[in-house]
Every structure is written in C-alpha cells, then in structure tokens.
Amino acid sequence: MVYAEYWNPKNEKLPREELQALQLLKLRRMCEWAYVTTPFHKRKFDAAGFKPDQLKTLDDIRRIPFMTREEWMESEMKKPMFGDLLATDPINAIRYHLTSGTSGRTPIRVLDGTKDWDWIAEMWCYGLWAFGVRPEDIVYFAFGYGSFIGFWGAHYACEKIGALVIPGGAQTTEARIRQIIEMGATTVCSTPTYALHLWQKAREMGIDLAREGKVDKLICSGEPAGSIPAVKQQLEEAWGAKCGDTAGMTELGTIMIFECSHQPGGTHIIEDHFIEEVLNPANDEPVGYHALGERVVTSFGRGFIPVIRYRTKDMVMKVPASTCSCGRTWDLYDGGIRGRWDDMKLVRGTNVYPRAVEAIVREYPAIDEFQIYIWRRDDLQDEITIRVELKPGHEAKWPELRVKLAKDLAQAHEGLRFNIEHMDYGVLPHFELKAKRLVDARPVAQYS
C-alpha cells in the first residue's frame, strides 16, 4: 500500500510565516491557560510583570520569565508531590511518570490527562511516521516499561499507526534477541547503547542480526549518541538497518525532535506543537542559525502542567528547514542534542550528577580522595569508574568497601554499573578549593 509521506501534511509543509502565526496564537492561549489555572505560573508572570495579552509578536516571548528545573523541584519540595504546577484537579489524570532522578535530586513528577497522554503518542507518530514506520511494521521495544517515561509514548504511537507492537519488557537480552528474530521485527526502539549491546550479545549467541534479522529501522532515543555519525554508522552496519534519532524529555512527556527518513544529519523540530528557542546561556540572547546555544522549550501539548520557556541546558545548533530535502518546513537541530551546558552526565541513559556521587562516596570515611572518571570502552560503551584513594592505614577495608560502594552507587542510579578502582595514595589530584573531581574522557562527537 502507498501511504502519504507526512503524518500531518498540512502543518509539516506549512509556510513558515503561517507556522509562526500558529505558534503565536497557541503561545498566547497556553499562557492565558497557565495564568488562570496554575499558581506557579501566575506567581512568576506577576513577578515579571508579564501578562499574556502582551504577546503581540513571537519576539514578545522574551517577556515571559524562564522556567527552570530547580524552581520545579523547589515547588515539589514545598508542596509534595507536584508543587503548585498543576493546572487542574489530579482526578483528571490517567498517568503518572517521573524523571530518572538520582540520589540528592528531587525527581520531576508529572501527571497526564486523557488527551495529554494521547498527545504524547501523537508526537511520536510524527517522528515514527517520518522515519518510515507504517502499519505493516513489526516494532520491538527493548524497554523496561517502568515509571520512567522512556518509550511509553512510542509504544502507543505504533499502536495508533497500526503496526504490530512487541513490548519486550522485563526479560534478558538473550530473550529479547530471540524474540526479535522469531517475530521478524522490522523496527527496534532502543537507546543507542543498548542497541549496540543487543548486537554484541547476538554475536556471542552466534546470531548475525544484519543477516538473520529483518530489522530495517532502528529508532534511538535517550542518549545523544543516536545523532553521532560514528555511532550511527556502527549501528547501521551492525544491524543492517537505518538508524534514526529522536529526543524527548519527561518534562514534556514526549519527543520534540525527530530524524526523518532523509537522514539529513539532524532532527526536525515539531514546530506546530513546540517553540524551541536557542539562547546564549551566558547572556540569554537568542543565537542565530549555525550557532551553539541552549534549548529553551515551550510546549503546546500537556495542559496539566504547562511548560513555558523551560531551560533545558541542552546544547543544540539550529539550522533552517531547507537543510533537509524532505520538504518539511520545520527547522532542525544539526546533530540532534549535542550535549549539556551543566554538569549532569548521561551514562548509558542514566543521569549522573557529580554532587550526588560525591554525597555517596563521602559516606565512606576511609576514602580520602576520589575522582569520577567517565570513559568509552572500545569506542562503543560508556563506562563510569570511581577512582578512590584510601586514607593511610585503611587499606584492609578495600575489598568490602569496593563491593559496598559499587552497590550503593548502583542503587542510587537505576542499577547503573559503577567500576571502582583503588589508586595509590597521592596519585589523584587533591584540592583545597573548587575541586574538579570529574573527568569525562569520552571522545567529543564529530559532526562534520
């Protein structure tokens, strides 16, 4: 069967002047909604002297105060569980999810109503359809289906598209590989790291996924690696499939960017449902095309918790829609999400905050100094190693300490495996002021 190329041809090809007029209208209505329903936003708008009726042009978005994760967490702590961010009665909610928080950080908790949850899938439909997912596809989700939002929206999007969905929930990697082969899956949704792990495990099992499998599309999310050319090439060769990148956030509930089947080296922004500003984080001024900046997102989706001018700390570079040959009028992020402006590190899909690690390490009085060393094994898999120096005279505690520290760190980071390495005393740098205990030795992505 022949299908339309676009999920929503009307808006995916909307002339940019009309697209911007639509964004302005939605922005004004979302701000009006937030102002009258959400104490969090009313307080912030009032403090900034902003009224929604001041939005006459899209440039007026700069009148709206920023929303930060720190404010969100503070509100949750002051008024558990959701702070004063809810725009409607929780009785209207049908889903609860939260960010992959770590020790010492309050997770962001979200509720969705019926139409919000449908909308989350709808955004995934834009992306999945653009990359070629169709009703004939058999889509395998290598995903744990927990309270982290992950691929939940993609699962429902594939059902909506009419594809056959295989939820590969709690099972071993080997079992997942067997299901992918047995069921003739044509599409696999996974983090890039886990997609590589699946391939490596398949090789150990004597299975050549590129030859024996039917997968022709890998949909990646959760890590920047899906847009890193070297990783994408490895995945495409390993699986014999095209690899497409997407990126989303729990704060939004869904993806806001996707790579289309033309694979232009970047991800289209779903601009009829989001405004994505790119600002210089040093002075908050907008940067133009082809300049690195910080993503600031406004969503027109989830009305339950309005997200307006949310500072993401994601590092991006916007390029015009004409960069891609697919015909969409939506701008792109060249190279997808390129990294973070803050100190959060993403290791195999899990957020790692150096301060949270330190909080755990410092529970061990036998440790004198330490270093968080993040590196990449065989150019494939990210690893995190905690290098520790013991206080002189405490060496006998090492065997037990090594096991317990690894366990404590893993428990605080969704099971992420930490390597623990004993260093001779005096090898690590010691600090008096502003300590720099984090070393990220992973290669910097090359996009040219």
Next chain:
Amino acid sequence: MAATNIDLLGHTLTEQEQELLNIYESLKRLAKQDDLPPCAARNVRKALSSMWQVTNDLDLQFEQLYDLGV
C-alpha cells in the same frame, strides 16, 4: 467553542475538516451529558481525546478539555 468554518489561521475549512470538527463538537456535547452509562461515558471521552488530536493537528481548535474529564 462553537463550530466554525475557518481554521485557526483563517483558512476556510475543507469538507473533510468541517466534518471532523463537527464530530469533535458532537463528542463534546455527549461528554457533557451526565447520564450516559459508563461504557458510553468513558468511550466518548476516549473518542473525544482522539478527535482532539486530529482537530488540533489540523489547526481547527486549540483548547483544554479537563472540565470534561479528558
């Protein structure tokens, strides 16, 4: 919101768009009825939620539906 013959950008609705918007408005009216049996009340809301996506994607409306439990 009353049914209209233009979209959010001021374009005249096509016949298909008009029909989609009419269905959406019908579902809203149904969702307001408080004497529907549960099988109707919940499935009407599910259908309304789906039609919200269609009409929102096509720029026919942009509104919230929490007062209808959607």
